[in-house]
Amino acid sequence: MLVDRDADSSLEEAERIASQPLLREAARELPQSPEQQPTAPDAGRDAPQQPSSRQRVRLALFLMLPLALLGGGAWYVVGGRVMYTDDAYVNADKVGISTDVAGTVVQVDVHDNQEVAAGQVLYRLDALQFVIALGDAKANRAQVALTLESMKRDYRRMLTDAAAEQSQVALDRTRYERATRLLTSGVESRAGYDQAQYTLQADQSKLEALREEARVQLARLGGNPDAPTTQLPQYQQADAQVAEAERELLHTVVTAPFAGIVTNVPAIARGKFLPASTTAFYLVDTHHVWIDATPKETQLTYVRPGQLASVRVDTYPGVRWYGTVESLSPAAAQEFSLLPAQNTSGNWVKVVQRVQMRVRVDTSDPRMPPLRAGMSTEVYVDTGRPRGLPHFLTALF
Secondary structure, three states, rough: OOHHHHHHHHHHHHHHHHHHHHHHHHHHHHOOOOOOOOOOHHHHHEEEEEEHHHHHHHHHHHHHHHHHHHHHHHHHHOOOOOEEEEEEEEEEEEEEEEOOOEEEEEEOOOOOOOOOOOOOOEOOOEHHHHHHHHHHHEEEEHHHHHHHHHHHHHHHHHHHHHHHHHHHHHHHHHHHHHHHHHHHHHHOOHHHHHHHHHHHOOOOHHHHHHHHHHHHHHOOOOOOOOOHHOOOOOHHHHHHHHHHHHHHHHHEEEEEEOEEEEOOHHOOOOOOOOOOOOEOOOOOOOOEEEEEEEEEEOOOOOOOOOOEEEEEEOOOOOEEEEEEEEEEEEHHHHHHHHOOOOOOOOOOOOOOEEEEEEEEOOOOOOOOOOOOOOOEEEEEEEOOOOOOOOOOHHOOO
């Protein structure tokens, strides 16, 4: 068995050696790839070496870096002049429609969300009781006028009575003087003298009483018995009552104080009793609107009234309104809160406050969509003050 294995191995070795020249010839006849083709020894040295694409991208990035730094620095220095806040909402004049007299609604002249003009009738109350009150006030004024005329005539009568009594006092004085002379000569009795003296004193007291009554009547007439009746206080008081009755009657017809849109009109209906000063529904002005913004206090460094502003409304993307800063609140919003922050407490935390700012917008263009109270907006205010160089660079230079 060992002899046979050695013979087989020798035979395989001989066949392998004999096949090698044939393999070499077949390999020479096959096409070779560019990487396997032989190159000249000096070919790589003479041709210029081209940069790869990765190297070109890296070079471009290195060149763009200083440009980006310069552009960002310039943007930072010249930027920052626009103050922006999104804590802003549309506001408008709105009022609860009511009247200062109580009554029953007899007519409603508008419907919900209707646009009304200034002075247009909104609703009416039952005016019967106010018509009666007006008639009573006018009758009372006429009665006061008659009373004043009678007081003037009574005053003139008192003056006449006082003049007649003055004559009687003069006669009594003459009798008294005569009785005094006759009593001295013994012709007149003592009883006659006493009677003449008593009569004079009684008539003098009566004259004084008549004069006092005339003075009281004159005071009731305002010190001038010839003054027109319409200028006396009693008549003016009665005339004021007539004017009040007319005002109450006039207020039974409720009109719009300004142009706008009425809302929540179904809150009242015909036949409903409205107490005085009860809000029936609301009127919102659509022509006089503004923006109430509450930016942070740190954003108001250079904001001043009169600066130009632009407004974007969330409801109308792509549409921009223009206006001006109308006013800034003199106090932060928390100053008007029911329980303001107690800064002296031990657990106090500093919080950036917000200050109310009003922006007046131009709504004169009829092509612009309507602005409604409560809409969310974004406000941009051009302060005209760029950010400038950082503080450390300003201090350095």
